[in-house]
Amino acid sequence: MTKYSMAVDLDRCQGCRACMTACKIENNTVQSNFWMYVFRFEEGAFPETEMSFLPRPCQHCDNAPCAKVCPVGARFKREDGIVLTDADRCIGCRYCELACPYGVNYYNWQKPEKGQYDVVDWHDENIQTATGGAIPPYRNPDLDGLYGEEQRRTAGGGHAKGIIEKCTFCVHRVEKGQLPSCVDTCPTDALVFGDIDDAESPISLYLRGRSSWQLLEEAGTKPNVYYIGGKPPNKELKEIERPKVTV
Amino acid sequence: MAVETRIDAELPQGVGRLSTGWKVFILAALAVLGFGVFAYWYESSNGMSVTSLRSTGTMGGATWGLYVVMVEYFIGVSLAGVVIASVSRVFRIVELRPIVRIAELLTVASLMVGLLAVIIDLGQPIRGIKNMLLYARPQSAFFGTLTLVAGGVFMTALAYLFLGGRRDAARLAGIPSRLQWFHRLWASGYTDSVEERERHRRVMFWLSVGIVPLIVVALSTEGLVFGVQVGRPGWFGSLQGPDFLVLAAASGLANLVVLSAIVRRSLGDWNRLDADVFKWLGRFLLVASAAALYFMVVELFTLLYATPSNERQLADSLLKGPYAWIFWLSIGLMILGLMLLISQAATAKWRIGTLVVASVAISTAALAERYLTVIPSQTHASLLPYETGSYFPTWVEFAVVAGLFALGALLIGLFMKAFPIIPIRDDIIPTPDEEVEATANA
Numbered sequence: 001m002t003k004y005s006m007a008v009d010l011d012r013c014q015g016c017r018a019c020m021t022a023c024k025i026e027n028n029t030v031q032s033n034f035w036m037y038v039f040r041f042e043e044g045a046f047p048e049t050e051m052s053f054l055p056r057p058c059q060h061c062d063n064a065p066c067a068k069v070c071p072v073g074a075r076f077k078r079e080d081g082i083v084l085t086d087a088d089r090c091i092g093c094r095y096c097e098l099a100c101p102y103g104v105n106y107y108n109w110q111k112p113e114k115g116q117y118d119v120v121d122w123h124d125e126n127i128q129t130a131t132g133g134a135i136p137p138y139r140n141p142d143l144d145g146l147y148g149e150e151q152r153r154t155a156g157g158g159h160a161k162g163i164i165e166k167c168t169f170c171v172h173r174v175e176k177g178q179l180p181s182c183v184d185t186c187p188t189d190a191l192v193f194g195d196i197d198d199a200e201s202p203i204s205l206y207l208r209g210r211s212s213w214q215l216l217e218e219a220g221t222k223p224n225v226y227y228i229g230g231k232p233p234n235k236e237l238k239e240i241e242r243p244k245v246t247v
Numbered sequence: 248m249a250v251e252t253r254i255d256a257e258l259p260q261g262v263g264r265l266s267t268g269w270k271v272f273i274l275a276a277l278a279v280l281g282f283g284v285f286a287y288w289y290e291s292s293n294g295m296s297v298t299s300l301r302s303t304g305t306m307g308g309a310t311w312g313l314y315v316v317m318v319e320y321f322i323g324v325s326l327a328g329v330v331i332a333s334v335s336r337v338f339r340i341v342e343l344r345p346i347v348r349i350a351e352l353l354t355v356a357s358l359m360v361g362l363l364a365v366i367i368d369l370g371q372p373i374r375g376i377k378n379m380l381l382y383a384r385p386q387s388a389f390f391g392t393l394t395l396v397a398g399g400v401f402m403t404a405l406a407y408l409f410l411g412g413r414r415d416a417a418r419l420a421g422i423p424s425r426l427q428w429f430h431r432l433w434a435s436g437y438t439d440s441v442e443e444r445e446r447h448r449r450v451m452f453w454l455s456v457g458i459v460p461l462i463v464v465a466l467s468t469e470g471l472v473f474g475v476q477v478g479r480p481g482w483f484g485s486l487q488g489p490d491f492l493v494l495a496a497a498s499g500l501a502n503l504v505v506l507s508a509i510v511r512r513s514l515g516d517w518n519r520l521d522a523d524v525f526k527w528l529g530r531f532l533l534v535a536s537a538a539a540l541y542f543m544v545v546e547l548f549t550l551l552y553a554t555p556s557n558e559r560q561l562a563d564s565l566l567k568g569p570y571a572w573i574f575w576l577s578i579g580l581m582i583l584g585l586m587l588l589i590s591q592a593a594t595a596k597w598r599i600g601t602l603v604v605a606s607v608a609i610s611t612a613a614l615a616e617r618y619l620t621v622i623p624s625q626t627h628a629s630l631l632p633y634e635t636g637s638y639f640p641t642w643v644e645f646a647v648v649a650g651l652f653a654l655g656a657l658l659i660g661l662f663m664k665a666f667p668i669i670p671i672r673d674d675i676i677p678t679p680d681e682e683v684e685a686t687a688n689a
Contacts, residue, residue, distance in 0.1 A: 092370020101478025103304025162370025
């Protein structure tokens, strides 16, 4: 049976955050929402300081606490291991956000047209041509389909106000046989994706012979993101900078 | 047997008569409610970004804020009313009889407002109601709120209030007034015959026996909404359920004391709430608030011994960080309330004024405690090293919550003008049976 997983090689990650940018472009998330987030840590006291990085996508847990607490089954785990949010069923209670120890859930606090990056004029004719008329960007039709055997619409398409969204492992790309956008973009190949139940998949081959660990294993969530190298984060680590939080 | 009646004079307890003071109260409540509705409309139009709520993690916010605090508080308050009413019936505590309906009304009103607060907190309120009916999952602790509390306790409390009031409704239904239709509707054919009265007594007894475990289980799920969250330091633990219940009992009794004191003052000549009633309430409140303080102290000790970890960070935020003033205020108010109660119990002199002061202190402490349960674990207790966050409600949240309080007050105020809030004494209005008997004797 297919079980999609991700490996993150921290020895390769250089903290460039290209994966974060790729995720934003692919999924048209609003400002301050980071479905993929890269921690940049500093440890020690100057000048004896050390930097480290930790990419944090949704862990697509086998024992997903977010799915367990959802009162209406809007958060669900697919047969192939991907944890998604049914955009039509989510009631916006945000219980999943509190149940998740990883902080990967983002609520749409306002209308999707607000909080979009205004670096370009989305109504510009050239932009419309380039994007195939998918204007405004938060109505990307590619994200708006029905996915999987379940044929459920995934939160991410439309970015509707008052519902929860999070990393989907780029389900719309995976179903076409493509890699998640962050994996596809990583310049150092620190991110590896595939079917971990397939012994010959890229992720299985990459993990073979390497020791790996999972984030907050003690929480019992059975995450499907495997970290190689580095070390699990602790409270002594300080983030170097804080992302934009204005909504 | 001749029976004195005041049938011709007026309905008892000022029912149907709109005094100036009552009109001012209702107008004030409507004004506050209107402002709350405006604030909610503003929030619905612009999104919850007009509140202080933000996602946890990278946004460093609290995704559950004042609305959820009020859900916990209001639903907690509902506990005491129904328990007092049940205890009075099951153990036949005659002294508590006069406040049985006030207690039931407090339960119904606080549940209505509390459940409304749940809906207000949803990002998709209409879909929330619909999908909870279509897709509700019993595995979610949240399920308890919207089924056990909304469907079970609320409906049972309504039935309790309805059945408990039928005898009075039957009495009033015979009195010509503008509200006669309402009283007939409430009586719904009940005539208070000996057989009916006996049947009613049995039903109310078993309802009283059954509703207490129901509300204990239902309200425990409120605590478990937090207690089952392994990923949120400060929440995970088996004590969340009992802790919720104990604080609910203290805050509910405190509100019942305040409401009873207001009713006592507003009823004037019709007042039947003597010192004995408040003495009983004071004793119950003493036990409940002592237990609540015990839980708070146990929690404090646990926090003090927390190792350098996420729990320690949470403890620091409570003991000396941004939430310290709320934490120490809640401890201080609870101790103050308890001291006032102990001093009265020790001297066996229960003053209503002092009891009200103690109740306000305890109720405020409980509200602060609810705030501390909900908020700091979100802003200061992440398992991953996110920056600490912050949360303080905006005017929109305060206005909506003020509107909820106003709605609760409005419900109680309107009820008092439609129905006697204290069960009618037998010597005030005869029961239909007694009337028949009196006529026969004449």
